[in-house]
Amino acid sequence: MSRKHRPPLSRPTPAATPVSPETHARQVLEAGHYREAVELYKNLLKQERRSEWLDGLAAGYAGRARELANKGMLQEALVVWRNRSSLCGKLLAEGPYLDWLLRTGAHDAALRLLTPIGDAAATVDADLETRLAAVALTAPDSALAQLAAESPLRRHRAAAQAAIAACCRADLADLDEQLRGIPFRSPYRDLRFILKALLLVGNDAAQATGLIARVTVDGPFERLAAVVRAGVLPGRRWLLALLDLDEESRHLLLEIKGYPENRRPLLLEVAELARTGVAPTPTRVVDLLLHRNRGLPVTAARLCRRLLPYAEKRLAEYQNAFGPLGEAETACILALAAEVRRAIESSESHWLRAARLFSTVEEAPLQAALILRHLFDLIVGHEDAADYDDECTTWLKRSLELDPDDRATHLKLIRLHRQGQDLKAARASVETALARFANDPAVLLEAVETALAGNAFKKAVTLAKRLLDLDPINSKVRALIGQAHLSHARKQIRLHRPEAAGKELDLADEWLATANERSVSKLLRGLSATDAPATVRLREAVDELGGKLLAAWHVLLESIRVGSQPAGELRRAAPNLSGMPVPREVLNVMHAINALGKNESKALRTVLDTLRAPLKRGAAGDFSESERISICETLLLREEQGLLQAYANAGLQRWPERPVFVYLATFAKHGKGAFFAMSERERQTLEAALKKALEDGDQRTVLRIRDLMGPPGFFSGEDSDDFDDDDFGDSVDDLPANPRDVFELLMSMGGHNEVIRMAREVLPDSKFRPLERAAGGNRKKLAEMLIELLVESLANLDLSSFLAPPSGGSPVPKPKPHPPAPKQAVQDDRQKGLFDD
Amino acid sequence: MIDPYRVLGVDLSASDEAIRAAYLSAIRESPPERDRERFESVRTAYEAISDHRRRLAHALFDHSPPTIDDLLSAVSSDLAPQPPTERRLLRLLGAK
Numbered sequence: 065m066s067r068k069h070r071p072p073l074s075r076p077t078p079a080a081t082p083v084s085p086e087t088h089a090r091q092v093l094e095a096g097h098y099r100e101a102v103e104l105y106k107n108l109l110k111q112e113r114r115s116e117w118l119d120g121l122a123a124g125y126a127g128r129a130r131e132l133a134n135k136g137m138l139q140e141a142l143v144v145w146r147n148r149s150s151l152c153g154k155l156l157a158e159g160p161y162l163d164w165l166l167r168t169g170a171h172d173a174a175l176r177l178l179t180p181i182g183d184a185a186a187t188v189d190a191d192l193e194t195r196l197a198a199v200a201l202t203a204p205d206s207a208l209a210q211l212a213a214e215s216p217l218r219r220h221r222a223a224a225q226a227a228i229a230a231c232c233r234a235d236l237a238d239l240d241e242q243l244r245g246i247p248f249r250s251p252y253r254d255l256r257f258i259l260k261a262l263l264l265v266g267n268d269a270a271q272a273t274g275l276i277a278r279v280t281v282d283g284p285f286e287r288l289a290a291v292v293r294a295g296v297l298p299g300r301r302w303l304l305a306l307l308d309l310d311e312e313s314r315h316l317l318l319e320i321k322g323y324p325e326n327r328r329p330l331l332l333e334v335a336e337l338a339r340t341g342v343a344p345t346p347t348r349v350v351d352l353l354l355h356r357n358r359g360l361p362v363t364a365a366r367l368c369r370r371l372l373p374y375a376e377k378r379l380a381e382y383q384n385a386f387g388p389l390g391e392a393e394t395a396c397i398l399a400l401a402a403e404v405r406r407a408i409e410s411s412e413s414h415w416l417r418a419a420r421l422f423s424t425v426e427e428a429p430l431q432a433a434l435i436l437r438h439l440f441d442l443i444v445g446h447e448d449a450a451d452y453d454d455e456c457t458t459w460l461k462r463s464l465e466l467d468p469d470d471r472a473t474h475l476k477l478i479r480l481h482r483q484g485q486d487l488k489a490a491r492a493s494v495e496t497a498l499a500r501f502a503n504d505p506a507v508l509l510e511a512v513e514t515a516l517a518g519n520a521f522k523k524a525v526t527l528a529k530r531l532l533d534l535d536p537i538n539s540k541v542r543a544l545i546g547q548a549h550l551s552h553a554r555k556q557i558r559l560h561r562p563e564a565a566g567k568e569l570d571l572a573d574e575w576l577a578t579a580n581e582r583s584v585s586k587l588l589r590g591l592s593a594t595d596a597p598a599t600v601r602l603r604e605a606v607d608e609l610g611g612k613l614l615a616a617w618h619v620l621l622e623s624i625r626v627g628s629q630p631a632g633e634l635r636r637a638a639p640n641l642s643g644m645p646v647p648r649e650v651l652n653v654m655h656a657i658n659a660l661g662k663n664e665s666k667a668l669r670t671v672l673d674t675l676r677a678p679l680k681r682g683a684a685g686d687f688s689e690s691e692r693i694s695i696c697e698t699l700l701l702r703e704e705q706g707l708l709q710a711y712a713n714a715g716l717q718r719w720p721e722r723p724v725f726v727y728l729a730t731f732a733k734h735g736k737g738a739f740f741a742m743s744e745r746e747r748q749t750l751e752a753a754l755k756k757a758l759e760d761g762d763q764r765t766v767l768r769i770r771d772l773m774g775p776p777g778f779f780s781g782e783d784s785d786d787f788d789d790d791d792f793g794d795s796v797d798d799l800p801a802n803p804r805d806v807f808e809l810l811m812s813m814g815g816h817n818e819v820i821r822m823a824r825e826v827l828p829d830s831k832f833r834p835l836e837r838a839a840g841g842n843r844k845k846l847a848e849m850l851i852e853l854l855v856e857s858l859a860n861l862d863l864s865s866f867l868a869p870p871s872g873g874s875p876v877p878k879p880k881p882h883p884p885a886p887k888q889a890v891q892d893d894r895q896k897g898l899f900d901d
Numbered sequence: 902m903i904d905p906y907r908v909l910g911v912d913l914s915a916s917d918e919a920i921r922a923a924y925l926s927a928i929r930e931s932p933p934e935r936d937r938e939r940f941e942s943v944r945t946a947y948e949a950i951s952d953h954r955r956r957l958a959h960a961l962f963d964h965s966p967p968t969i970d971d972l973l974s975a976v977s978s979d980l981a982p983q984p985p986t987e988r989r990l991l992r993l994l995g996a997k
Binding site for chain 1: 957963967975976978979993
């Protein structure tokens with residue numbers, strides 16, 4: 065130790081505050097200047113050997129020794145501690161002395177602390193013995209020889225060492241035998257639990273946990289106990305505990321867990337990843353596994369393979385590390401990688417390649433089938449099955465050729481064909497499915513519905529009865545049979561076969577469950593002939609159906625269905641359509657409209673031509689808010705602008721604060737072209753409604769109002785979420801009044817694709833397709849041509865009447881803009897269940 | 902998704918019956934009222950690999966991001982617990 069820079073031993077105290085030497089020594093000691101304190105107390109002790117000064121000197125030595133130990137100068141610390149003992153009469157073994165001895169490897173000296181000296185033999189410190197137990201185990205025999213023969217450290221040492229040897233041989237029987245030789249009060253007692261727990265860490269962590277719980281923390285074998293405590297932790301927690309151990313303990317833990325030497329660095333890296341507390345990124349894991357791939361098990365290769373779609377550039381490296389991948393498997397990885405990048409077209413081509421490759425291998429047709437189904441779901445999606453082309457259905461068909469046992473795909477294909485109005489293909493799919501699943505209720509149900517869709521009523525009934533044999537309480541099938549007979553009866557009436565129709569209606573009556581359905585059956589009997597008894601039946605049916613609006617609805621609809629003259633039949637049935645219909649009647653008619661298939665929209669329009677007037681009168685009825693919203697949504701869905709306006713305006717009068725009525729009334733008045741047609745006043749009202757809807761958290765109305773306030777297609781779809789309220793307000797304020805400028809602004813904001821998308825939405829195919837062909841694939845050119853066409857179309861519509869007049873007066877929209885395509889039913893809780901079938 | 906084979910404690914070649922047995926055992930151990938999270942993960946795992954077709958689909962399309970447990974399990978699957986070596990154990994006891 066250098067003494068060159070030793071500070072002065074005493075420091076001058078200020079003359080103004082003279083203190084006694086004793087006080088000065090205490091102050092210096094308390095200030096932590098131990099070397100100076102030692103000198104001061106030594107000087108004091110030269111005058112007189114007072115006990116408090118001896119204690120001060122001892123405290124000075126202790127402080128100085130700890131200072132040195134903290135600097136790693138353990139030998140010097142030991143010397144100072146020995147001075148403390150010899151000069152101050154303190155016990156050598158107290159305090160940190162033993163620890164320092166052990167840390168310097170002075171096991172002999174440590175054990176000498178237990179050497180009996182005179183009378184002290186009788187009072188050997190049991191605690192010191194315990195602390196020295198680990199030392200005694202590893203110290204040479206010669207060092208132990210200095211201990212008294214009866215010392216437990218000597219007497220039980222052989223058993224403890226034999227137990228350790230048995231543990232390291234995993235010889236449980238011998239371990240138990242040897243541990244029995246270590247008494248409960250032995251300094252080695254903790255070994256009885258630790259060694260057994262050590263062997264159980266990997267096999268029975270619960271038992272090991274129980275054993276290690278009986279070992280006190282900071283015992284003589286604490287380092288070993290800490291390894292066991294870390295090893296029994298579940299899941300990733302042991303990894304975190306691993307990092308808290310010292311180097312030697314980590315190696316022991318990894319050793320008993322079974323990790324070979326070359327995998328330990330990888331484990332430590334995994335532990336470091338676990339310590340971050342966040343899930344590792346796939347690329348990080350791939351890097352880690354590829355970097356440390358030597359000797360890894362097949363599961364590691366499998367994990368790495370699973371994550372390759374996130375790291376496709378490492379494909380070659382993967383194959384170098386873990387072996388080659390097949391061509392088809394590589395195609396799968398590339399397809400998934402493209403999916404991850406959302407490059408759907410690229411993904412499609414890779415999947416198709418993979419399917420082709422799998423199809424050629426005899427044992428992998430199932431993989432190819434699964435890939436084709438996955439591809440269908442990827443391209444068409446699960447929810448909106450409307451957006452697909454023939455190629456997509458080809459994938460499903462091919463998948464069934466490769467794997468004909470997948471019932472779900474059979475059902476999906478049947479439904480797709482039926483929804484696409486391709487009944488021939490649907491029937492073929494039904495036949496294929498029935499050939500394989502002849503008695504499957506789900507397949508039979510699809511067969512029934514397909515037969516019904518193709519007006520094959522007899523076949524539908526036959527299939528439905530087969531289904532009822534399997535599932536006798538299936539109410540849906542019973543209803544379907546009744547409806548099939550009714551439909552067949554309509555067909556017979558249309559063909560002027562009243563007797564055959566009567567037989568079908570007799571059969572229908574056996575299956576129809578509700579009074580309303582039976583009344584419709586009776587109504588059809590009335591329509592099947594024109595004689596007096598038929599008219600009586602017709603009027604009975606009308607009475608059963610309430611005799612008013614709902615009855616008129618059914619008379620008109622059924623007369624259209626059976627090919628009669630609706631007006632004439634209505635006169636014959638003579639329902640009472642005068643006066644204002646009660647709300648319940650209007651709601652029943654709305655219910656009936658909702659139940660009507662979309663393929664009957666022409667019939668609906670014909671029926672409503674007659675019923676519009678009474679329905680309009682009904683708008684003044686006393687509906688609840690939710691009832692009125694439901695009626696409006698039905699009318700909106702069916703594009704009944706006039707009726708919608710009546711009901712929405714009445715709703716707006718009754719609930720002026722409800723944004724949904726503001727929206728409905730504005731839409732009813734202007735349709736989708738409201739952006740061009742709204743007056744300034746209406747725009748302000750709509751903006752206020754938008755603000756209120758935002759406050760109410762009514763997201764659906766918010767989106768609908770935003771959609772209405774922009775140019776057609778401007779805010780439609782998910783993109784509307786990209787605009788915040790402020791942006792929205794500004795954009796509307798700043799939009800130019802000239803349509804050409806609006807479109808060009810749109811093009812500058814959203815690019816030519818946005819213009820094409822918008823135009824595609826508002827233009828019919830007959831207008832759009834020729835321009836598309838003329839553009840020859842040049843999207844920009846197509847956008848410009850579409851702008852020209854749109855501007856020209858708007859000019860033909862006398863746009864000036866749609867734009868707000870300078871005075872702010874209400875514009876008079878001459879031709880009504882086309883209403884939006886029917887969208888999904890409104891998500892308003894208050895309507896829930898109102899029109900449920 | 903967490904590796905369903907690891908969740909159910911079955912290997913890749915396990916049969917439908919073995920997987921179902923592992924599933925039933927796991928949900929008996931962790932019924933929903935006791936450990937909802939574990940129950941859900943067991944059920945999800947079973948749904949992913951309950952039959953041959955699903956297992957194939959899982960192998961083809963699964964690219965779920967990894968968890969630390971996945972990684973730990975992947976690099977530890979071939980290990981068997983070992984007794985400590987005496988030299989290392991004594992070194993640990995003797996060193997301070």
